[in-house]
Amino acid sequence: MIAPGLIISAPASGTGKTTLTLGLLAALRERGLTVHPFKSGPDYIDPGFHAAASGRASVNLDTWAMGAEMIGGLIGAADDADLILAEGSMGLFDGVISAGEHDNGSSASLAALTGWPVVLVLDTSGQAQSAAAVARGFAAMRPDVRLAGVVLNRVASPRHEAMLRAGMDEAGIPVLGALPRQKDIEMPSRHLGLVQAGEQADMPRILEAAGRFVADNVDLDRLLAVAGTTRIDGQDSAIAPPGQRIALAQDGAFSFVYPHQLDGWRRAGAEILPFSPLNDDAPDTRADICWLPGGYPELYAGPLAAAQTFRKGLVCFAETRPVHGECGGYMAMGEALIDKEGVRHQMAGLLGLVTSYETRKMHLGYRLATLTTDMPGHAAGTRLRGHEFHYSTILDQPDAPLAQVVDAGGAAVPETGSRRGHATGTFFHLIAEAQR
Template sequence: MSAPGLLIAAPRSSSGKTTVTLALMRALSQRGLRVRAAKCGPDYIDPAFHQAATGRPSFNLDSFAMAPPLLDALARDTVTDADIVIAEGSMGLFDGVRAAENRTGANADIAARYGWPVVLVVDVSGAAQSAAAVALGCRLYDPRVTIAGVILNKVASARHRRLVEAGMERAGLPVLGALMRDAQLVLPERHLGLVQAGETADLQARLDRLAELAVAGIDLDAVVAAAGGGVPETGGALPPPPGQRIAVARDAAFSFLYPHLEAGWRMAGAELVPFSPLADAPPPDACDVCWLPGGYPELHAGRLAGASRFLDGLRAFARSRPVHGECGGYMVLGRTLEDAEGVTHAMAGLLPVETSYRRRKLHLGYRVAHLCGDSLLGQRGARLIGHEFHYASELSPAAPEPDALARVTDAGGSELGFAGHRIGPVSGSFFHFVAGDSD
């Protein structure tokens, strides 16, 4: 029998979804429930916090980037061996791209597909009864979605709470709990979102504190009772591995590898062998491919430039075996990386790429890529879906078609030109791969 689920969403970004989600996950886990987590949309950082809170892996569920069979496979794995599923939304509940119904990338698509009721986190700072009008609009906007109730966040006082609750009562929306305004609840952030779970000081203590606040301020019995829905019994296959023994860079500079890719690679029999460039470790020689994920190389550019064993080992590896870099990994495969202070650091020099974090510009959005040639991502002509999210600028010219990784469009089909490079067995781009068109 499929475990029931809930989607924690909000009318807009920065409402406190992650805080409330982690508080609920930790509190319910401490009750002895087997809690499984999921994250709607493209996000590397939140799933790691989910795993820290629950002790179990968290997959991304993305209705734009993932075809329905892959979505169902990941959702089926999520509900297996669970008592309840807590999925965290991204941005606002209905925010997505213009696409076919149920394929917009919005949180609402996931809630509707699996019948998971929505718990709406409402930031009530600067509002009282008017907050109920916003919540009511969310309840009425999409008939596919059921709003089970609201959790009030950033409540200023007991009087403020009474006023907000009066508005919610008038709108017919149950209040499942409230968290007071508290700066200590805010998790540390940097330019791509939260500081990573592995770098957050006293993370377990922070999660336990959130659980205490959930016990004190949220009706956990009502939250559990509100869960519902179900997941189909069948699903598709996960994306295949790029090799049999995959050297994967993994440390504070390289950490953005989607959990569903790792799971799919292992299910297909591949072995993932981690190594740390920041510890000056080269790719293990016994591996047949090397994967440099995204992350924060711009924050560690000096250490990476001085990691001679890593750089020399990477160059030697690339002479005979494929190497691929995504986003931050792509920057390290290039010739130079300029840090925030304007200091230019030499990188591996395997691709004719020069990047700068000092010349910051936000690049954000879904990408649809058509591969220009064979690479670790697939064969020439393959259609892949992923996203781009970085502040670095590429100073070097784009590769011409024979040497580009892919021709890309945005989610609406607007042409963005050629992206990335392929030089011999080395490839890379700022494109983060999520799934193939048929996955």
């Protein structure tokens, strides 16, 4: 039987969802409960923090990119848990304006699909009883989304808390906790979000502090009591592995890969052979496919340009077998990468792509790609759903396009990906094949 669940959401980004989620995972784990985390939407950084706090793998659940069957199948991994805790993305109702053939990817759409009630985190800075009007509006917005209660965040004083609670009582909104202002558990960030969990030596202290903070200021028993029955079931519909043996780049420059993708490959019987380009490793010659995930190649452009064994090994591999790159991996397969200082760094040269960070421009959003040629694991004509998020600019993209790509609203996207020989690459991160 699948555990009951809750979604931690908020009116907007930056309100305290991650702090509360990590604190709850740590505090409930300390109580001896098994809590299975999930992340609503395409964020690939938060699941690493969830795993560190809960001791269990966290995967993304995305109502735009995934069908209900796939989401249900992924939730099935929580069949031995006491509670499911899903962290939302952006604001509760924030999603894309889609072309109409799929859901909008919002946390509210996941709540409606799963039956999980919402715990709303409210940043109460600069307001008192008016916060209740915000909560009441969120409670009434969609009849198929149930608000279990609120956690008041950044509460200035006991008097401030009393005023907030009075407003919530009048509006009939349960208060599950009140978090005072504090800075002990702030985490460093950079241009694509938080610095990843594996890169933070201070992570154990941060999680311990978050657990204590939440346990002291949230009514954990009451929160557990409002969790809702999980009402979705599904089947295994994992992404097919691109090969039997997959050489996978994994280090600080190449770390963005969705957990459900790797898990699906393994469950399908594929063997993953990790290697580190930053350590100047070449892909394992026993592999029949090489996969370069996204990450931060722009932070390591110099070391990657100097990694002769990696670059020569990758070129040799691509003479006879497929090499595929996503976003940062795609850039590393190109001819050159220009860093934010304007310095040009030679990359592997498997593709003619030249990208630059000298003038930053954000590219963000869902992508629907129809392949115009084969790529590893997927034949021409296949429709793929993914997500793009980077700050690089294309200066040259001379190779044959890999796909016709549109955004969630159906508008054409110029980042079509590329193909040359056995080398392919995309700027979007693959999430699932389009089933609808």
